Amino acid sequence: MRVSADREVCVGAGLCALTAPAVFDQDDDGLVDVLTPDPDRAQQPAARQAVNLCPSGAVSITE
DSSP states (O other): OEEEEOTTTOOOOOHHHHHOTTTEEEOTTSOEEESOSSOOTTTHHHHHHHHHHOSSOOEEEEO
C-alpha cells in the first residue's frame, strides 16, 4: 500500500489527520501532509478509512 495526497485538491477538513494521525498531518495552512507514505499493516485500516472520509478526494491509496 502506498498513500499519497494532492495538496492542490485538499480543502483542509483535517479528517485524514484525525482518523490516521500516524499517517497524515496538516501543515500550518491546514493542508494535508503525508507522514507515512508506506504505512505498516497496523496503520492500514485507519489510512483506508481516512481516504474514504476525505471530502475532497485529496488522499488516495495505490495497492
